Amino acid sequence: MSVLVRARAPLRLGLAGGGTDVSPYCDVYGGQVMNVTIDKYAYAVVKDGQKDQVTFQGIDVDISESHHCDDLKLDGGMRLAKGVYARIVRDFLGGRGRPVDVKTFSHAPPGSGLGSSSTMVVALVQAFAEFFQLPLGEYEVAHLAYEIERKDLGLAGGKQDQYAAAFGGFNFMEFYAEERVIVNPLRVKDWVWAELEASLVLYFTGVSRASADIIDQQSRNIGEQKQSSIDAMHRLKTEAVQMKESVLRGDLTAFGKTLMAGWEAKKQTADCITNPLIESVEQLAYANGARAAKVSGAGGGGFIMFVCDPEHRIPLVRALTSQGGSVMDFHFTQHGATSWRIS
Incomplete structure (x- = not known):
């Protein structure tokens, strides 16, 4: 009987501490990150194939490849x-x-x-x-995904994304030498959960960026003992602890201030974290009700998170979409990667 398997893993918002999960910083000083997953997903489908062939299809990127299952090179699409x-x-x-x-x-x-x-x-x-x-739990799935991406494929980056996707929910994460990771799931009160969802606006600039280039520079700065970058990383780690406390206490004012402080520290870790496009969108947002802003991820483009009073959300969204980008509606999710079988 042919078997078809589907799996999905949730995307995440980096709330604080992003970058401290990247070597060599976390190996030397220890990293701390606060993030939360949202109900937007990456999907994978696996089913029995034809004799001696393995096929790969990226539906959203319109790429399709077929190879002999014992003769596969890790290049190209x-x-x-x-x-x-x-x-x-x-x-x-x-093998x-x-x-x-x-x-x-x-x-x-x-x-x-x-x-x-x-x-x-x-x-x-x-x-x-x-x-x-295969008997793989959340830690095993995340660690294997990290090794495949960072070691097998040589793609620069940190560790938080794999663990966020595997575990799901609000998590405070700790990163140490020898790839030791501790994930601390947070029990967030229902009203805090709802207020944060109502207060956050997620805006896509329309510009994607190569995060590996930014991360490479951050790693070089730490490896070369550039003190300004190291000090900025220390501040990012501190902001992750403060972000955890503000979420657990339900202090939305502290949440916005911590988000902003982390964003300002992030800009000091490498060049090209911000740019004129990001800065112009930020100024427009502040003029239309936003109280805080932070680019999610490495920086340079992609999605920007804005914090606003919920009653200011509609005019803020109108102002942002007038710039040609788009606002993504979302909800937080408690669940991490999951899979199911269809016979």
């Missing part, structure tokens, strides 16, 4: 899916390929600042774990 397949074959199938068809699609484009690439890798690992019935 669909690198993430090929990387996951190759690692699963190596670690769990004794022998299995004919499968793999399809992927996402609610957000790469470079959006919502952790879309890492979230896709988590969705793929979750789908293959379900398909081959």
Whole structure:
């Protein structure tokens, strides 16, 4: 009987501490990050394939490839899916390929600042774990996804996205040397959850960016002991703790101030974190009811989060959309990566 497996993993908003999960900073000083997942997802589908063939199709990016299942090179398009397949074959199938068809699609484009690439890798690992019935929990799925993306494929970045996608919800995360990670799920009061959803506006600038370039510069600055960058990272880590406290207490004023302070510190970690487009959108937002702003992810483009009083939300959205970008409606989600089988 043919088996089809679907999996999805949620995208995340980086609230505070982003960048401190990247080596070498977290290896030397320890990193702390606060994030939350939203009901926008990366999807992966795996089903039995034709004899000796493995096919990969990126539905949203209109890419399709077919290879012999034992002759796969990790280059070109669909690198993430090929990387996951190759690692699963190596670690769990004794090095022998299995004919499968793999399809992927996402609610957000790469470079959006919502952790879309890492979230896709988590969705793929979750789908293959379900398909081959592998005993992988959240920590194992996240760690394997991290190794595939950062080591097997050599893509620069941190660790928070994989763990956010695997666990879901509001999480305060700690990152240490030797790839040790501790995920602390937060019990957020219902009214705080609702007020934050009503107060946050997520605006897509229409410009995606290569986060790896920014992260490479951050890592170089830390490796070269550039003190201004190290001090900025220390401030980011402090902001993550303050963000956790403001969310648990339901202090929305402190939430906005902490978001802003983290954004100002983020700008000191590398060049190109901000640019004239981002700054002009920020000024427009402040003139139309926004109280705080922060670019989600590495910076340089993608999505910008704005905090406003809920009654100011509609005029703020109108002003932002007049600039040619788009506002994404969302809700927070408690659940991380999940998968299901269809026979």
